Amino acid sequence: MLRFPQLYKITQNADGFNTRVFWGHCINALIHSIILFWFPLKVLEHDAVFTNGQGPDYLFVGNIVYTYVVITVCLKAGLETTAWTKFSHLAVWGSMLLWLVFFGVYSAIWPTIPIAPDMLGQAGMVLRCGYFWLGLILVPTACLVKDVAWRAAKHTYHKTLLEQVQELETKSKELGKTMLRDSNGKRFTSFSKRLHGDDVRNPPGPPFQPQPPTPCIFFSPS
Amino acid sequence: MAVNYNAKEEADGHPSGVGAPGGAGKSRKPDNTAFKQQRLPAWQPILTAGTVLPAFFIIGLIFIPIGIGIFVTSNNIREYEIDYTGTDSYSPCNKCLNVSWNSTSPCTCTINFTLDQPFETNVFMYYGLSNFYQNHRRYVKSRDDSQLNGDNSSLLNPSKECEPYSTSEGKPIAPCGAIANSMFNDTLELFRIDNETRIPITLNKKGIAWWTDKNVKFRNPSGNTNNLTALFQGTTKPVNWPKPVYMLDSETDNNGFINEDFIVWMRTAALPTFRKLYRLIERENNLQPTLQAGKYSLDITYNYPVHSFDGRKRMILSTISWMGGKNPFLGIAYITVGSICFFLGVVLLVIHHKYGNRNTSADIPN
Numbered sequence: 001m002l003r004f005p006q007l008y009k010i011t012q013n014a015d016g017f018n019t020r021v022f023w024g025h026c027i028n029a030l031i032h033s034i035i036l037f038w039f040p041l042k043v044l045e046h047d048a049v050f051t052n053g054q055g056p057d058y059l060f061v062g063n064i065v066y067t068y069v070v071i072t073v074c075l076k077a078g079l080e081t082t083a084w085t086k087f088s089h090l091a092v093w094g095s096m097l098l099w100l101v102f103f104g105v106y107s108a109i110w111p112t113i114p115i116a117p118d119m120l121g122q123a124g125m126v127l128r129c130g131y132f133w134l135g136l137i138l139v140p141t142a143c144l145v146k147d148v149a150w151r152a153a154k155h156t157y158h159k160t161l162l163e164q165v166q167e168l169e170t171k172s173k174e175l176g177k178t179m180l181r182d183s184n185g186k187r188f189t190s191f192s193k194r195l196h197g198d199d200v201r202n203p204p205g206p207p208f209q210p211q212p213p214t215p216c217i218f219f220s221p222s
Numbered sequence: 223m224a225v226n227y228n229a230k231e232e233a234d235g236h237p238s239g240v241g242a243p244g245g246a247g248k249s250r251k252p253d254n255t256a257f258k259q260q261r262l263p264a265w266q267p268i269l270t271a272g273t274v275l276p277a278f279f280i281i282g283l284i285f286i287p288i289g290i291g292i293f294v295t296s297n298n299i300r301e302y303e304i305d306y307t308g309t310d311s312y313s314p315c316n317k318c319l320n321v322s323w324n325s326t327s328p329c330t331c332t333i334n335f336t337l338d339q340p341f342e343t344n345v346f347m348y349y350g351l352s353n354f355y356q357n358h359r360r361y362v363k364s365r366d367d368s369q370l371n372g373d374n375s376s377l378l379n380p381s382k383e384c385e386p387y388s389t390s391e392g393k394p395i396a397p398c399g400a401i402a403n404s405m406f407n408d409t410l411e412l413f414r415i416d417n418e419t420r421i422p423i424t425l426n427k428k429g430i431a432w433w434t435d436k437n438v439k440f441r442n443p444s445g446n447t448n449n450l451t452a453l454f455q456g457t458t459k460p461v462n463w464p465k466p467v468y469m470l471d472s473e474t475d476n477n478g479f480i481n482e483d484f485i486v487w488m489r490t491a492a493l494p495t496f497r498k499l500y501r502l503i504e505r506e507n508n509l510q511p512t513l514q515a516g517k518y519s520l521d522i523t524y525n526y527p528v529h530s531f532d533g534r535k536r537m538i539l540s541t542i543s544w545m546g547g548k549n550p551f552l553g554i555a556y557i558t559v560g561s562i563c564f565f566l567g568v569v570l571l572v573i574h575h576k577y578g579n580r581n582t583s584a585d586i587p588n
Contacts, residue, residue, distance in 0.1 A: 129546070
């Protein structure tokens with residue numbers, strides 16, 4: 001941040017979250033909802049879903065829709081994440097797994113525990129349905145294909161400063177330079193010192209830096 | 223007061239060289255761990271057109287053949303449907319159109335049809351209803367699952383959700399609720415016509431309900447299962463049923479609450495036009511198709527009135543594939559999404575060529 005103080009402009013102008021971004025997300029959510037509801041409904045409306053000819057019910061459709069919702073929401077959240085720490089992985093994949101576990105348990109507790117009689121047997125039948133697995137590949141992909149394409153296109157033809165800086169950092173990492181950044185963009189001085197033994201105050205950097213790096217000095221107001 | 227912050231490994235958290243004001247007090251500085259100083263190792267993916275291009279093309283190239291495969295499989299499934307509501311005057315079932323639930327003599331009608339192509343594998347016989355909202359909220363709630371699970375106290379004391387179908391003539395109804403009360407009770411029989419002789423086709427009524435339903439969720443009240451009449455003592459039949467629940471079938475493992483037609487009906491459908499499994503027609507041997515091409519006749523005992531709410535009734539014969547019944551939507555959806563992916567991949571390729579190799583040095587705006 002000290003090398004590119006212009007990065008502060010992003011939060012000052014509320015570029016990351018303003019009315020336009022909000023409504024963009026709302027409309028996106030509306031499109032996702034349409035896909036997430038109507039695709040499974042149309043797939044299951046003929047009531048012929050099992051290889052033994054048996055039929056589904058309204059909860060079956062609902063459980064399938066909800067599973068797709070969980071998968072899509074987790075992947076969308078992951079798409080918005082710029083830095084994946086181990087907690088991000090836990091949140092994204094762990095949420096999907098947690099829903100699956102909950103679904104399995106909730107479908108089996110009646111009548112031992114007197115709740116959820118209508119869910120009995122749902123998990124087994126849902127996971128046994130070929131349409132569920134085919135839809136699991138199709139529906140989240142259909143929802144997110146536009147988001148991924150939009151993001152990739154924007155990053156390519158209309159890069160913001162933040163994205164440019166992030167790309168520079170990854171490029172310099174690939175080139176093996178000693179300037180290492182952590183997930184917050186802060187200079188990870190002790191680590192680089194241990195690895196390369198360079199002078200942490202003035203590491204050699206790419207030639208495009210606008211001003212020489214200044215040492216980190218914090219002034220506390222007295 | 224200027225503090226020179228050295229990011230040395232200070233595990234104990236105390237600042238070096240500067241005493242905290244007040245002497246022996248603990249420093250309020252956060253620990254210098256990776257978690258608290260936000261230094262966790264992270265993966266920072268950069269999504270550009272060039273990096274996601276291959277994925278889009280691969281997805282497109284995978285989805286389109288899958289979609290074609292599913293569509294072709296679905297088209298190969300044989301399905302035959304007969305609407306036997308009888309609203310048209312020329313229909314054989316027109317005379318049964320205004321039957322009511324308490325008609326003393328059952329109304330029967332026969333519909334003759336022809337199968338052009340044989341049905342090779344196992345055939346499933348469904349009954350379908352239209353304009354019947356099994357997904358109405360109060361209707362769906364109108365049941366007592368403890369009673370259906372064989373709980374003796376719920377048998378004589380149905381839950382409030384079943385109102386107004388919980389008691390009749392002073393006695394509790396078993397099974398209570400609107401879902402049970404509106405159970406489908408037409409009888410369908412299939413005959414093959416072979417040179418003026420009617421050969422009945424064996425219809426199997428076992429195995430049409432979910433295993434968990436038949437074996438766990440629905441249980442008869444505990445007691446001697448050979449005498450179901452005694453187990454249901456003190457209850458009465460639902461208002462619109464011709465016979466009580468312990469007379470649904472003569473076989474004891476298909477009588478009472480565990481009757482499979484009853485269980486299939488109680489599994490409420492999601493849409494107003496639905497179909498439910500009625501019978502199975504099994505293939506006798508591998509040499510002959512299950513249903514040969516030719517003339518058939520459907521005998522209907524028309525008990526279920528649907529005309530008052532503009533409902534329709536149908537009988538459907540269908541084969542099943544590895545993924546289920548006939549449904550072209552999934553195949554078309556796969557082909558569509560695959561094509562969109564491929565198209566977006568092409569668009570990204572164009573964008574990548576035009577803008578992707580611009581000078582990525584940071585042009586700092588002033």
